[in-house]
Amino acid sequence: MNYKLLPLVLFLLTLSVSGQQKITVESIYRGMFRTQDMDELHSLKKTNQYAVLNYNQAAQSTHIDLFDFATLQKTATIIDTKDHKDMPTIDSYTFDSNEKMLLLACNSSPIYRRSSTADYYLYDISKKELTLLFDFQIQEATFSPDGAKIAFVRENNLYVYDIASKTTSQITTDGKKNVIINGICDWVYEEEFEFVRAFDWSADSKKIAYIRFDESQVPEFSMNIFGQQLYPVNQTFKYPKAGEKNSEVSLHIFDVVSKDFKTVDLSNYSDFYIARMQWTNDANVLSAQILNRHQDNLDLLFIDGNSAAKKVVLNEKDKAYVGITNNLTFLKDNSFIWTSEKDGFNHIYYYDKTGKLKNQVTKGNWEVTAFYGLDEKNNTVFYQSTENGSINRGVYKIGLKGNNKVALSNQLGTNEATFSPNFDYYIRTFSSASQPTTYTLNEVKSAKELKVIENNAALSNSLKGFNLPTKEFFVLKTEKGNELNAWIIKPKDFDASRKYPVFMTQYSGPGSQQVANKWNSLDDYWCLMLSQEGYIIVCVDGRGTGYKGAEFKKVTQLQLGKYEVEDQIDAAKVIGNYPYVDKSRIGIFGWSYGGFMASNCILKGNDIFKMAIAVAPVTNWRFYDSVYTERYMHTPQENASGYDDNSPINFANRLKGKYLLIHGSADDNVHVQNSMEMMNALIKSNKQFDSQIYPDCNHGIYGGMTRIQLFNKMTNFIKENL
Template sequence: MKRFFSTFLIITLVFTASGQKELTLEQAVLGQWTEFRPKTLPGFSWLPGTDEYSFVSNDSLIIVNITDSKKNRAVTLSEVNEALKANSLQPLKRVPSAWVDSKQLRFIAGNYFVLYNSVTKSIESKFLVADNSENQEFSPDGRWMSYTIGNNLFLANALGEVITVTNDTTDGIVNGQSVHRNEFGINKGTFWSPSGRYLAYYHMDESMVTKYPLVDISKRVGELVNIRYPMAGMQSHVVTVRVYDTQNGSTVELKTGEPREQYLTNIAWTPDERSILIAVLNREQNHMCMNRYNVSTGDFELTLFEESSSKYVEPLEPPLFIDNNSFLWLSRRDGWNHIYQYLTDGKFVKQLTKGEWEVTSINATDFKNGLIYFTSTKESPLDRHLYSVSTKNGSITRLTTGSGTHRCMISPSYKYFVDFYSSITVPNRVVLNTIKGKLVKQLIDAPNPYTGYNVSLPNLITLTATDGTTLYGRMIKPVNFDSTKKYPVVIYVYGGPHSQLVTNSWMGGARLWECYMANKGYILFTLDNRGTSNRGAQFEQVIHRQLGTVELGDQLVGVNYLKSLPYVDSTRLGVHGWSFGGFMTITMMLRASDHFKVGVAGGPVTDWKFYEVMYGERYMDTPDENLDGYRKADLKNYVTNLKGKLLIIHDDMDKTVVPQHSLTLIHEFIKNGVQVDFFMYPQHDHNVMGKDRVHLIDKIIRYFDDNL
């Protein structure tokens, strides 16, 4: 009893002296973007056509006039709810913040999309949200709302009138929804013309695609849920683009031609609404044509330009028109993502940016003054800065200062921009600048949101791959780190395309639960290997036809670095990742088994022939074309190599990496007499979200606690 009391007293005195609290698991998993979100301007937006901006503060939407503070005003939640009550509409719990123009806000209230006038404080119009409807999108003039119910497309107006655009009943015919499994930057299925007269939409026939069975266990007797899932090398769906004319009710299908198994991506309307541009990509994904089609007849008019690659072409952003006759196009054709200018007749004007760095986004186009504003990695792959480029002489000007990540929003007048800035040491700093980059006012300087808590922040690390390529990583140590001790390390990995886990931003791209886990006596380490994003085509495409090989080599560079550190216990290395990261986790456990003691793989791809056509064939070609590549990446071939403890986690309703991946691998482990652990999360789809995520992270940490 005396010994217990003495220990308790020591712990109490330590806690009192430090004055620091430990995160709970719930805080670590769910609190990063709620309780511990750095102070900011929530709901920030420029009011269209003005030099006013707005943000949410408590129950008000504050509107700031930059040039005259006497014109500042607010939209209050009580005002909005009074107007809703007067129209027998359901009240809101939060003030809306989505502007349609300088006066009107659009939001959902109960079963209606509502247009609210902030000046007259009245409801201008309301659109009934039909039962079971999805994919709602408003026409630019606000007269129509498009939406889907099931696999069909509908239009509605403010009077409650409904137009049935499609009425397909055949199983496998889908209208107005995203296609090609959301690859190639596709995230929706409807595209309004600039005036709102026409609605272009995807029409997909996936009736020929094999059905993959999932089981819904929420019913008294489990029910079969079939999804259409085209696996690599198998028959894929057929997509066309149709155009509905709201004035005469006619529909025209664009004649996109043969072969039917192609990808229709990056749809854009010409400003005159006479034509539609589509980046048409062949199934092999190594040749793209930017085609123009006639809206009235559907006829093919012209191929504006073509792009090809010995590996793959991946258009991700639609053409961006800067006037009636010209547009901008983002392309990696010279090995780096840059901005090109074209005329609508296909004439090449110029390449606006050039260099061994990537344009990550186009922020605004002020063609009247000959300036394009963009964000890029020009200073460092870890940083993001805002720049302008002159369309006249190509001169580039950096507009932001301070190494780190700048997320900038430019005013409609192109006179100002607001810069949301963070770095590995700065939680969030928001400043208002002139368009030349001169400071007007600092709006926010956020303190460390973890003050009062034991949270160790990441450090950034630079390593060199075996071919001389620079690699970036981050490390999180326990708050009470002691360099004279030896620590186990858990490597958190993703490693696949379209990812960058390590950035010069607050937390370095890390999740808060990693800091929580570090305080349990671990070092957390992450490395972006070759194959990840924002480092140019060569850096990414080196993985083509051999997924897992180069990535593993780079991760082992990180492992060798860790083993060189005097405070790392090289006999206690673990690895964890999800999806592609799950694939990498098992790859590391089986193909480099001497290095790792414990692995936890979530939603892992284990055999690329089970993965879908679009992603799988881009990086691996088909199984028939790349027998050796698929064999080498098939993790079933390495099960007898396992030396450590491996936990595989999968979701039973996973529509992205179907459960067959984990189950076939486990079957192979069993056949070879190799023990492995498995856990399934019911009723989740390719990750575990919401409150159940606390259970997931707890399970992951417990597995390392018990075995590492």
């Protein structure tokens, strides 16, 4: 076949009778609808420039390009892999504080969701000298603030590499797999507190603080990796399930000069988490966020770097749980920015260096969704929020005293920003349900758009042939009076006199959001594809989801799956009464937490839902990890009914409709045990169901043709049963 003619052939093959080009699962998951993005965008601090990692397909090389914020002109290519023999693709990069050197991570090898080992190269920008640091892979290589050293972790131990002498010093020696970890998080911290690097340099580069994890008493989870060998390999790792033993954590300070160790005395806390740890702008003051196991009480500690003495500078309590963020930001005088939900909505607060509140910077019945930074010269805070409605995001600036607020974005949708180091300019990223991602250069002073960087016009033009329906946003009101954000996609040839089947998609997890005014994900294209097959697609964010205030989000506390399932069932009842809906043909789908929900809906709503697909579902919260589960449920020992009353395993005998259960056998997150126990419960109840196990696939179930096979399987199941 002439492959140059292939796009034309595909186009002709996928035209419908009406002339509408058809979406296929293959076209979605082979990248036909991928947007052009700015990868690894870094705003420099020393110069008014930004760097982007680009890929040259023709040369099969990666290069880091430097651009001027004011003009968008490319000022230099810092490094191009084609100029260095045998250099692999660059996966990520970091500058030293002087922006004269780069650490380049290549050949990254994933461990869990956020962690990986990599080959690290050191690149001297002015000398154009490239050095492979080691002939082995390491984790989380990080420059010291003075650029003289690099700290990293190898095989659970912390090391320091001196750049000038090219020598390595080992800081810890007791690291051992499944026993002791120094400077890197254990599985549950990485997954649920969302960080990997558990060490940090002091501002003067003289000290390193790190967290030590003793996971020797944490129960182990094992899973078979089948591979191609004669016998499967057993992979064992520490995984604390709800109510089980967590790692014992301790906080240490290492003096790089004197080689002295100090341990911070945390003996007044028991069964606690060190949820965050970072040095302040004062080289002798370390901050740490200590969270109790119930996660409803947090202490922000300031710790003396010499004596390791500590004091509580801020305490945060919540009747449900305290959210952990990366927003803690220190000013030059060590006063700091903090975000909190204590007035019912997430807002920005300003404290002096002793922890005394100076001002609540933002206020209102809306949420701050990102803190971008502070222009100390002009005492101006930059942030993102839901001030234009919970499904939208806008970018704003406001005075540190809460005055002179200015909107820096005016389009309704999802706006994000990357600011220049002097806060004169920002690159705005914008998308909506009808507008693919655009990148523009904007001026802070006037908030005006100066230039378009990328608008994905090629994608917009290619989509015209598909003549796709639009996603319509609305507020669905249930019979109980709950008002829920929702969207609906109707077939392009929608006829109000017809009766359509409805396919509901949702996630529904605490603080999540699926009903958002932003550009399509790959799964959105799958929904659009199903609309071309004559289905109405609906998504509803029930109670427990985010960005509508703490009360709405935290109503599900101690009973995950009660109100969320109730809301999906009630929403399906409302939708079923639409004159153009066939109420006997409503289905529901979800992945992970959404799979937990879909399973409960087909069981507890067995007279409402005709079919359900659950991918990688939690089926009993006893099987899931301690940090996530106990944040919302406390332990099974304390709240047995909360766990049992909403576990789909306990309601398997209610199954009436068609149910498809899918899981990856190597899911380190939601273990395949969940689906096995669900199958066992259904078998014991003599219920027929369909299932699919994906060998050696993790929670994402991807790789090779896997996603295509998976989504074709789900599509066929929908067509056959809805």
